[in-house]
Amino acid sequence: MKIISINVATVGNLFVTEAGEAPRRVPTAFDKKPVAAAVRVTRLGLTGDEQADLAANGGINKAVYAYPSEHYAFWSAQRLAALKRDMPLSPGAMGENLTISGLLEDAVWVGDQLQIGDALFEVTEPRVPCFKFNVRMGFSHASKAMMQSGATGFFLRVLKTGMISAGDAISLRAGPRLQTIRQLHEQRCNGTQFDLF
Template identity: 55%
Template sequence: MQVLHVCVGQARPLTIGRRSFLSAIGKAAVDGPVALAPLGLAGDEQADPSVHGGLDKAVYAYPLEHYAFWEAQRGGLFDEPLPPGALGENLLVQGLLENALWIGDELHLPDAVLRVTAPREPCFKFNARMGLPDAGRRMMQALNPGFYLAVVRPGSIRAGDPVELRPGPRGLRVDEAFAARRLKHLRE
């Protein structure tokens, strides 16, 4: 288990149809160590703190293992492969999947500790970023949302950092939490 890339981004206008929204979904990988504080990574912004950011959603992690799924979903829409940060993630990770992570698990890195708090809930900005009008629905069907992290111990994170998983209370897995939200959306 490891951090493959650390990604940050600034809030910028995102145009969808004729409307423009502020979004920081466009993240890019950075080199070297990145400072981690209780509200997230240095140099990173969230455009809508009502759904992203804050103490419980300070950092968003996404498994590299799902990138192949998204490449297949986009099937020829774009010439370039998805770069790190393409799904809005701060950490592109390997070996940390939603069906093996529990809300409350801790990720111990060499210089920081993070706690798994919730699955991501995709929105219309994610659809626009992926170039698919139903990308959020596809994420919900595949149960591959990635997960939010709270900062337990601030420090710094860099690409290549190993991750040690320390079990939390083991009440609800990330994919189970996401599936419950999917069911709620289907009922509405």
């Protein structure tokens, strides 16, 4: 288990076009780009990273977003099917701060702790995508595909600040082991109709 890439972005604009309307500007920090140097982890996230919508992202319980690189092949296939062209995805494309390998949603539990570099994180919850994910992926059912597949990634709380770098190993310390990220995602989806378009 390790970090493949550390990705950050400042708040910019996403232009959303709806049928019959002029494009509107939506603030977002979705356009995460890899950084080569070590990054400082603070209680509220990574130095150099911002969140535009603190109700959905950021804060103590969603300070850092981790996404398994193993899901990238799924998203490449989804985009090829929807857009009829191959459009490579680079780390950060899911809006994640940490592109990771070796740790999927069914193997990480709410409350597990992840030691990475000098920093210590606690797994909190799966992601629920919004319409911005559809726009960034280029097709209208991307958010629905994330919810149906369970390829959500997960948010992290920062328990100990410190420095992290791409390539750092991830050491997992078991928490109470009551519910995996996938189980929590499925519980939230059970009987719930998500309007993600």
